[in-house]
Amino acid sequence: MKKKLEELNLTDNFLFGSMVERKGTGEEFVRALLEVIFGRKFGEIRIVPQKVYSGADTDLHGVRLDVYVETEPDGDEDGPPKASVYDVEPEQNDSKAAVQGLPMRTRFYRAKIDAASLGSGEDYRCLKRVTVVMIVTFDPFGSDRMVYTIRNMCQEEPGLSYEDGARTLFLYTKGKRGRTRKNLRELLHYMEDTTEENAVNPTLKRIHKTVEQVRHDKEVSLGYMKIFEREEMLREEGRDAEKVNTERERLRADVAEQKADAAEQKADAAEQKADAAERRAKEAEAENAALMQKLSDAMEKMQELSQEVAQLRQQVKPA
Numbered sequence: 001m002k003k004k005l006e007e008l009n010l011t012d013n014f015l016f017g018s019m020v021e022r023k024g025t026g027e028e029f030v031r032a033l034l035e036v037i038f039g040r041k042f043g044e045i046r047i048v049p050q051k052v053y054s055g056a057d058t059d060l061h062g063v064r065l066d067v068y069v070e071t072e073p074d075g076d077e078d079g080p081p082k083a084s085v086y087d088v089e090p091e092q093n094d095s096k097a098a099v100q101g102l103p104m105r106t107r108f109y110r111a112k113i114d115a116a117s118l119g120s121g122e123d124y125r126c127l128k129r130v131t132v133v134m135i136v137t138f139d140p141f142g143s144d145r146m147v148y149t150i151r152n153m154c155q156e157e158p159g160l161s162y163e164d165g166a167r168t169l170f171l172y173t174k175g176k177r178g179r180t181r182k183n184l185r186e187l188l189h190y191m192e193d194t195t196e197e198n199a200v201n202p203t204l205k206r207i208h209k210t211v212e213q214v215r216h217d218k219e220v221s222l223g224y225m226k227i228f229e230r231e232e233m234l235r236e237e238g239r240d241a242e243k244v245n246t247e248r249e250r251l252r253a254d255v256a257e258q259k260a261d262a263a264e265q266k267a268d269a270a271e272q273k274a275d276a277a278e279r280r281a282k283e284a285e286a287e288n289a290a291l292m293q294k295l296s297d298a299m300e301k302m303q304e305l306s307q308e309v310a311q312l313r314q315q316v317k318p319a
Contacts, residue, residue, distance in 0.1 A: 005224045006215050010191040011090040011137050011173070014224060018214050020049040020067045025210045030069055032203050034086060036187045037133060037171070046070045068113075070128070084129040085113055090191070094138035102140055103150075106132045106168045129165035137173050137192050146175030146185065 008015040020026050027047055034042050048068040069086040087109055091102075110130045117128040134140075141148060148170040154160040171184075173192040183201060190198040190207075199208035214220050 005221055008215070009194040010211070011092055011135060013090060014227065015194070015211070015214065016067075016090050017049060018217075018220050018223075019207075019210060020047065022210065022214060025213075029207060029210060030067060030088070032207060033088060033187070034069065036181075036183050036203065037169070039181060039184075042071065044072050083117075084131065085117065086131050086133060087113065088133045088135070090135045092137045094136075099138065099140055102134065102170070103168075106134065106150075110166055110168075127165060129167075131167045131169065133169045133171065135171045135173065135188065135191060139172050139175065140170050143177060144172075144175055145177045146172050146180045146188065147178055148172070 003012070005015075010016050010019065019029050022029070026049070027045065030047050031042055031045060034045075046069070048070075067088045069088070071084045071086075073083045089109075091098075109132050113130050114127060117130075118124070118126065139145075150168040150170070152162055152164055152166055154162055171188055173188040175188075183203065186198075186200055186204060190200075190204050194208070194211055196208055199205045
């Protein structure tokens with residue numbers, strides 16, 4: 001059953017997206033998230049809600065990022081200044097396929113961001129640092145950690161510095177293991193269960209004030225209703241398509257059953273013909289045996305007659 005707008009949590013895509021898109025407070029909300037997640041202040045940031053990267057062709061996969069955040073380029077002793085990009089995604093789909101696909105999904109997100117962030121002829125060292133943040137309500141790796149930080153590394157030399165600017169954070173809202181900051185634990189708990197009681201610090205209280213404004217915004221409510229109606233329409237279309245598919249499958253099954261019956265009848269007829277042929281062969285064999293026996297008997301009689309004739313001839317010889 002679909003939740004009411006007032007029941008949505010920040011781990012629900014619609015409420016999260018509405019908070020990010022809200023004029024005047026969207027940037028403040030995203031900044032608060034980043035500062036709690038990374039434990040530091042952020043300078044000027046540029047936010048793009050629902051940023052879309054289309055596929056290179058119509059048959060190639062595109063991607064839509066829930067919130068794309070880009071910082072100003074900063075200095076780097078080893079190269080030119082470079083910007084940082086943060087993609088923040090709440091995720092509640094804990095199906096086996098979705099969980100198994102998370103590493104490939106975040107890899108694909110980074111690849112799409114990378115491909116669009118380096119101009120022709122630019123130095124590779126200008127490539128933006130990309131961090132994908134997945135806020136999940138399930139344990140993606142089964143270790144009960146609140147924070148999983150994923151980086152590329154050299155397998156043979158784990159201590160080797162290999163900084164390619166790519167990082168993924170999986171933040172499990174119910175994780176227990178690992179040393180995490182109190183305000184991060186409070187944020188994740190609040191995002192999963194977005195109630196006034198869970199807004200336990202000043203940052204969360206400010207966020208919750210905006211959440212309540214969004215929940216009671218008429219335009220947001222209308223947008224939520226439209227999405228609900230569209231989902232209902234898609235579900236109805238799906239049910240109709242399922243009925244058509246079911247009828248099609250039933251017809252296919254009937255045809256297959258008829259073909260099977262016809263094949264069985266042909267097999268029965270062939271078996272009957274084979275039985276008849278076998279009977280005829282046995283009868284012919286019996287007739288042949290009888291004829292052979294008669295022939296043998298006739299030959300014996302002829303031999304006996306020949307002997308009798310010879311005896312008679314012997315008897316009638318003149319003295």
